[in-house]
Amino acid sequence: RKEVEQDPGPFNVPEGATVAFNCTYSNSASQSFFWYRQDCRKEPKLLMSVYSSGNEDGRFTAQLNRASQYISLLIRDSKLSDSATYLCVVNPPGNDYKLSFGAGTTVTVRA
Amino acid sequence: DTGVSQDPRHKITKRGQNVTFRCDPISEHNRLYWYRQTLGQGPEFLTYFQNEAQLEKSRLLSDRFSAERPKGSFSTLEIQRTEQGDSAMYLCASSPNVAKNIQYFGAGTRLSVL
Numbered sequence: 001r002k003e004v005e006q007d008p009g010p011f012n013v014p015e016g017a018t019v020a021f022n023c024t025y026s027n028s029a030s031q032s033f034f035w036y037r038q039d040c041r042k043e044p045k046l047l048m049s050v051y052s053s054g055n056e057d058g059r060f061t062a063q064l065n066r067a068s069q070y071i072s073l074l075i076r077d078s079k080l081s082d083s084a085t086y087l088c089v090v091n092p093p094g095n096d097y098k099l100s101f102g103a104g105t106t107v108t109v110r111a
Numbered sequence: 112d113t114g115v116s117q118d119p120r121h122k123i124t125k126r127g128q129n130v131t132f133r134c135d136p137i138s139e140h141n142r143l144y145w146y147r148q149t150l151g152q153g154p155e156f157l158t159y160f161q162n163e164a165q166l167e168k169s170r171l172l173s174d175r176f177s178a179e180r181p182k183g184s185f186s187t188l189e190i191q192r193t194e195q196g197d198s199a200m201y202l203c204a205s206s207p208n209v210a211k212n213i214q215y216f217g218a219g220t221r222l223s224v225l
Contacts, residue, residue, distance in 0.1 A: 097161075104152075
């Protein structure tokens with residue numbers, strides 16, 4: 001079983017729509033969680049950290065469900081510029097440096 | 112530009128040749144990482160340095176791969192006797208030595224082995 005699994009999508013949504021997707025992680029003792037964004041043929045960039053209580057950054061909301069071992073990302077009022085691949089990232093237990101990435105969920109926002 | 116920089120951005124080589132990539136991390140970051148990413152996949156961890164010490168190497172890093180960070184600043188990743196399966200994007204990242212492991216990535220070196 002992969003450490004981090006994501007629905008690859010693609011999620012095709014119109015501008016202004018809300019889109020949400022999850023990822024699951026295999027190690028229940030994982031400590032840190034992140035969403036990174038990756039544009040086509042570019043480097044991953046941190047979108048937001050995910051905290052146990054859930055957190056919001058503008059139009060983006062991240063939730064962590066430790067009992068079911070999944071992380072979610074919700075994007076409200078989608079913009080064309082939100083089109084990207086969203087990578088779910090987990091810091092496995094036992095170290096504070098190695099990141100495990102999911103394969104990414106592709107979101108395409110259309111006009 | 113004070114971000115992570117990588118050189119070259121693209122490298123085309125013939126099978127069997129050796130290649131070397133360079134990464135310059137953010138200056139105050141003492142942690143440096145190498146990842147490999149292939150199409151449709153997320154980055155996969157290769158190796159990690161804290162200052163000049165290489166503290167972990169993934170099993171993905173065969174004996175044809177070697178990484179160095181001699182002075183705790185820039186790092187190099189060398190691949191000897193390249194194979195077509197080595198074709199990928201090689202990403203470098205750096206982070207400060209704090210509990211929250213937020214890593215900042217460079218633009219990567221795209222390697223094509225013909």
